[in-house]
Amino acid sequence: MLEKTMEGIDTVKVIEEFEALTKDAGRVQRETLKKILEENGSAEYLLNLGLNGRTDPEGFKSCVPLVTHKDLEAYIHRIADGDPSPILTGKPIADMSLSSGTTQGKRKFVPFNDELMENTLQIYRTSFAFRNREFPLERGKSLQFVYSSKPGKTKGGLGAGTATTNLFRNSKYKSGMKAIQFQCCSPDEVIFGPDFQQSLYCHLLCGLLVREEIQFVFSTFAHSLVLAFRTFEQVWEELCNDIRDGELSSRVTAPSVRMAMSKLLKPNPELADLINKKCSGLSNWYGLIPELFPNAKYIYGIMTGSMEPYLKKLRHYAGQLPLMSADYGSSEGWIAANVNPNLPPELATFAVLPNIGYFEFIPLKNDSECMYMEPEPVGLTEVKIGEDYEIIVTNFAGLYRYRLGDVVRVMGFHNSTPELKFVCRRNLILSINIDKNTENDLQLSVEEAGKLLAEEKVEVVDFSSLVDVSTDPGHYVIFLEISGEPSEEVLKECCNCLDRSFVDAGYVSSRKVKAIGPLELRVVRRGTFQKILEHCLGLGTVVSQFKTPRCVGPMNSKVQQILCNNVAKTYFSTAFE
Numbered sequence: 084m085l086e087k088t089m090e091g092i093d094t095v096k097v098i099e100e101f102e103a104l105t106k107d108a109g110r111v112q113r114e115t116l117k118k119i120l121e122e123n124g125s126a127e128y129l130l131n132l133g134l135n136g137r138t139d140p141e142g143f144k145s146c147v148p149l150v151t152h153k154d155l156e157a158y159i160h161r162i163a164d165g166d167p168s169p170i171l172t173g174k175p176i177a178d179m180s181l182s183s184g185t186t187q188g189k190r191k192f193v194p195f196n197d198e199l200m201e202n203t204l205q206i207y208r209t210s211f212a213f214r215n216r217e218f219p220l221e222r223g224k225s226l227q228f229v230y231s232s233k234p235g236k237t238k239g240g241l242g243a244g245t246a247t248t249n250l251f252r253n254s255k256y257k258s259g260m261k262a263i264q265f266q267c268c269s270p271d272e273v274i275f276g277p278d279f280q281q282s283l284y285c286h287l288l289c290g291l292l293v294r295e296e297i298q299f300v301f302s303t304f305a306h307s308l309v310l311a312f313r314t315f316e317q318v319w320e321e322l323c324n325d326i327r328d329g330e331l332s333s334r335v336t337a338p339s340v341r342m343a344m345s346k347l348l349k350p351n352p353e354l355a356d357l358i359n360k361k362c363s364g365l366s367n368w369y370g371l372i373p374e375l376f377p378n379a380k381y382i383y384g385i386m387t388g389s390m391e392p393y394l395k396k397l398r399h400y401a402g403q404l405p406l407m408s409a410d411y412g413s414s415e416g417w418i419a420a421n422v423n424p425n426l427p428p429e430l431a432t433f434a435v436l437p438n439i440g441y442f443e444f445i446p447l448k449n450d451s452e453c454m455y456m457e458p459e460p461v462g463l464t465e466v467k468i469g470e471d472y473e474i475i476v477t478n479f480a481g482l483y484r485y486r487l488g489d490v491v492r493v494m495g496f497h498n499s500t501p502e503l504k505f506v507c508r509r510n511l512i513l514s515i516n517i518d519k520n521t522e523n524d525l526q527l528s529v530e531e532a533g534k535l536l537a538e539e540k541v542e543v544v545d546f547s548s549l550v551d552v553s554t555d556p557g558h559y560v561i562f563l564e565i566s567g568e569p570s571e572e573v574l575k576e577c578c579n580c581l582d583r584s585f586v587d588a589g590y591v592s593s594r595k596v597k598a599i600g601p602l603e604l605r606v607v608r609r610g611t612f613q614k615i616l617e618h619c620l621g622l623g624t625v626v627s628q629f630k631t632p633r634c635v636g637p638m639n640s641k642v643q644q645i646l647c648n649n650v651a652k653t654y655f656s657t658a659f660e
């Protein structure tokens with residue numbers, strides 16, 4: 084059933100536009116590159132590379148090198164410091180986005196402009212149109228665990244905030260979001276509140292006050308959803324008291340937030356009793372979300388990649404409610420939309436929108452030919468099903484042939500545009516000598532160990548790792564925060580299981596010949612990962628953007644310190660003895 088939604092976007096038209104764009108993805112890509120290069124031909128960066136007005140893919144690839152953020156840092160800093168000349172783009176850049184940097188421990192500026200704003204809305208509209216075709220929303224609101232950082236300024240006076248903050252501040256955003264029924268039940272004061280714990284509490288309260296109107300539950304990344312409902316488990320009685328008395332808990336101290344909430348709260352003992360009854364009737368909080376929000380159609384947010392470890396807990400809270408994985412993008416710009424909303428997050432794919440940037444793909448083959456020379460990138464329509472690639476982005480905001488650092492797998496095609504699965508970040512996270520293990524390998528290993536814990540009704544709350552080369556030989560250290568106290572035997576077995584589950588040939592052979600020492604499991608105290616989150620927030624990350632650092636290198640010494648200072652128990656693997 085295709086229909087125009089109440090707020091006005093014509094989902095039929097949006098789908099038709101997407102179909103037309105993707106049927107001719109090759110031509111659209113060439114036109115998009117031409118447009119980007121024409122708009123920015125006067126930029127110093129492109130002039131210096133001798134492009135001389137060429138706008139064809141061949142000329143572009145021969146003149147413009149592949150770059151990382153580091154290569155562009157000097158240019159980006161000049162822009163941030165207020166140099167008004169056309170440096171990376173033809174038109175001046177007014178805002179910078181701060182990427183989360185949680186994986187590397189260092190946040191970085193990337194240019195943001197109106198075109199990126201438009202791309203965002205196009206991606207949101209597209210996936211909404213497909214989603215709404217399968218799971219139509221009724222009139223109502225959404226419960227969104229979104230948090231905005233305080234917008235700052237760069238040295239040169241440009242706006243500086245996270246990508247989401249830049250979106251929230253843009254006047255087009257609100258009307259665009261209204262058109263896709265993305266209206267948050269919480270007032271702006273809560274979203275922009277100075278303290279995320281207080282905002283989280285108020286988001287929950289706002290959701291409960293209009294519980295029957297809530298059509299879906301959202302956060303940018305699944306981590307924030309799990310955090311929200313774990314918090315609910317702790318504060319639900321306090322929330323009920325607030326609803327009963329019509330008075331906000333003293334835990335919320337920010338005057339702007341208190342003022343906004345006082346307009347919503349009135350004594351409502353019936354609602355308080357109802358929520359109390361519903362919560363008391365649940366078994367270990369299974370199905371909490373649909374119980375609280377009976378008209379919610381789905382739960383929505385990025386659930387792929389480094390968010391997969393939170394799915395188990397999220398499914399527990401969601402009961403029968405579908406989990407829908409949101410689109411694929413980054414602070415550097417959006418890439419692809421989820422146009423198959425029926426697929427569970429583990430199988431989610433993202434169809435590239437060929438007009439929002441120019442995309443190239445470096446084939447990642449594990450054959451010897453590629454060991455010494457990196458293969459040439461291929462174009463969007465030249466990728467092959469089943470192959471892995473590193474994605475290269477050229478966008479409308481001054482990034483040309485930019486290595487995003489993500490690995491994607493081509494799962495199929497939607498018309499002629501590829502449908503990608505997010506695999507992992509490209510940088511190896513665990514490596515001592517010939518071993519190579521990625522974030523994804525670590526995740527799989529922790530999943531295996533998690534199965535042993537699950538038998539004891541214990542969950543993995545979160546995890547991280549590091550490479551310890553202070554011992555000889557060096558070894559992997561895995562930090563686990565877990566929800567209970569399993570026996571020593573189980574933890575020892577978990578440690579062995581983690582070690583055995585790294586199946587990379589380089590690791591296994593090094594372990595066998597003792598070129599890598601026994602894996603070390605360090606169980607950390609409850610709340611350790613909350614401390615890491617708080618530390619990252621202190622550095623200016625917003626919760627909505629937070630990704631747990633899965634490997635803490637020496638650059639991330641503070642996080643390393645938090646982990647190491649909170650170790651409750653340590654085990655060494657005996658798997659290879």
Ligand code: AMP
Pocket residue numbers: 182183184246385386387388389409410411412413414415487489505507508628
């Ligand atoms: P940020 O640097 O905070 O803008 O985060 C962007 C990064 O988040 C991307 O480069 C990806 O590594 C990751 N990411 C974004 N969208 C997805 C997705 N749908 N699935 C998995 N990872 C994603």
